[in-house]
Amino acid sequence: MTSRLTKTVAGTLATAALLTFPLSAFAAVDQPTLSEAAVSRVHAPRGALVSAVPVAQLTAAQLDAAAVDFPGAPKSAYDVTAYRVVYRTIDHDGRPTTASGIIVLPDGRRGALTVAEYLHGTNPTKAAAASVDPASTDRLVTALFAGQGLVGVAPDYLGLGVGPGRHPYIDTKTETTASADLLLAARTFAARHGVVLKRDVLVTGFSQGGRASIAFGRALSRGEVGPFRLGEIRAVAGPYDLLRTELPAAFDGRLLPATASFYLAYLVTAWNRTVGLYDDPREAFQAPYASTVEGLFDGSHPGDEIVAGLPDSPEKLFTPAFIQRLKHPEGRLLRAIQSADTICRDWTPRVPVHLYSGTKDTDVVAANADACAASLRARGANVTVHSMGPVDHPGTAFAAYPEIIRAYARHA
Known part of the structure; x- marks a missing residue:
C-alpha cells in the first residue's frame, strides 16, 4: 500500500x-x-x-x-x-x-x-x-x-x-x-x-x-x-x-480503482442491511474478501486497516456477476439508487x-x-x-x- x-x-x-x-x-x-x-x-x-x-x-x-x-x-x-x-x-x-x-x-x-x-x-x-x-x-x-x-x-x-x-x-x-x-x-x-x-x-x-x-x-x-x-x-x-455519474466513474477510470473499491465495499455492505442486495457475502464478493469485508465496516477499524484488508480495484473485490449488477443496476438496487438520486430532482x-x-x-x-x-x-x-x-x-x-x-x- x-x-x-x-x-x-x-x-x-x-x-x-x-x-x-x-x-x-x-x-x-x-x-x-x-x-x-x-x-x-x-x-x-x-x-x-x-x-x-x-x-x-x-x-x-x-x-x-x-x-x-x-x-x-x-x-x-x-x-x-x-x-x-x-x-x-x-x-x-x-x-x-x-x-x-x-x-x-x-x-x-x-x-x-x-x-x-x-x-x-x-x-x-x-x-x-x-x-x-x-x-x-x-x-x-x-x-x-x-x-x-x-x-x-x-x-x-x-x-x-x-x-x-x-x-x-x-x-x-x-x-x-x-x-x-x-x-x-x-x-x-x-x-x-x-x-x-x-x-x-x-x-x-x-x-x-x-x-x-x-x-x-x-x-x-x-x-x-x-x-x-x-x-x-x-x-x-x-x-x-449516483446512477449516471458516480457509479460509472467507479469503473471508467475517473475514480482511482482502490478508492472505488473502498467506497463500493462500504456502500454494498451497508445497503445490504437496508436494501437487501445478497443473502450470502459470497454472492457479491470474491474470496478471501467475502469472509472479511463485512467485519471491516463494523465501526471498530480505522481507515488504513480497512484499506489494507481490501484489494486495489472493484474487479478484484466483487464477483463478475455482481460487477455487472453495479454497472447495470436493476430491481431493488436500481430503485434504491434512483430514490437516492431524487435529492436534486424532486424539489x-x-x-x-x-x-x-x-x-x-x-x-x-x-x-x-x-x-x-x-x-x-x-x-x-x-x-x-x-x-x-x-x-x-x-x-x-x-x-x-x-x-x-x-x-x-x-x-x-
Whole structure:
C-alpha cells in the first residue's frame, strides 16, 4: 500500500483526517461513558436531549492556528466551547434509537443566534467521529463557524461516535433524520445557555455530507424540522448523481480503482442491511474478501486497516456477476439508487444553492455538481457551481471552506 493510497482512502474519504493539528488545541476531552451512550428513554420524542458533556475549549487564537491548512479562512472573533450530545432519533426502519453529535457555542454570546449545520464526509470508524476524536477536522470546521459567532452543529450520523450499531452509509433517510433531530436537540441545549436559535439554518457538508446537505435542505424547505427552515446551502464535492455519474466513474477510470473499491465495499455492505442486495457475502464478493469485508465496516477499524484488508480495484473485490449488477443496476438496487438520486430532482430550493467541486477530484467526480445543478435549475432553483480548480478531494474542501465560513459569517 502506498502512502498516497492511505491518504486517499483513510484520510481523504474520512474528513476527520484531512489535516493534523496539535491535540492540545482541544482541552479537557472526555471519553464517552456507557450511560451517556446508552439508548435510554425509548418513548422520548425525536430530538430529545439525552446527555451533553463538554469535550473541547479553544480560544480564537487556537482556532486560527488550527485552521492553517484552510488558507484565507477569516480570523475567529470568539473563543468556543464544544459539547458532545446524545439525542433521540430513529433508525432506517423508524425504530427509536440514539445518535451523537457536537454543538459548538461561541463563548459569551447570548440571545438569538444563527445555526450553521455541517454534515461530514465518509467515515467508517466510530472513534473518528467529531464528537469523540479530538483531532477531527469535522470538529474543527464546526468550531470555525462558532468562532465567527454562529452556533456550530454537526451530527455523527447513526452508528458513529457513541451511537449504537453500524452506520447505514449513504442512507438519505437517516442522514436527514439524524441531522434534523440534532437540530431539535440543539434548540433545547442552547436555551440552557441563554441562546435562542434563529429560524433560518445555514447548511453545508463535504463529500457524503455534501449530498446529505442537499437532502437535509429539502427537509427544512418542506417544513419537516419543527420551526426551522432553510436559509442557504453550500455543499462540497458530494456524490449527488449516483446512477449516471458516480457509479460509472467507479469503473471508467475517473475514480482511482482502490478508492472505488473502498467506497463500493462500504456502500454494498451497508445497503445490504437496508436494501437487501445478497443473502450470502459470497454472492457479491470474491474470496478471501467475502469472509472479511463485512467485519471491516463494523465501526471498530480505522481507515488504513480497512484499506489494507481490501484489494486495489472493484474487479478484484466483487464477483463478475455482481460487477455487472453495479454497472447495470436493476430491481431493488436500481430503485434504491434512483430514490437516492431524487435529492436534486424532486424539489425546488427557494434559497441560493452553492455547489463546490475540484477538477482533479478522483473520489467524487466534478460532474456530480454539474448534474445536480442542472436538475435543480430545471426546476427554477438559483444554483451556482464553484470550481475550485485543479484540486483533489480534500483539496476541494481546503479551498472551499474558507469561502463558506466567510459567507456564513455574514449571518452571525
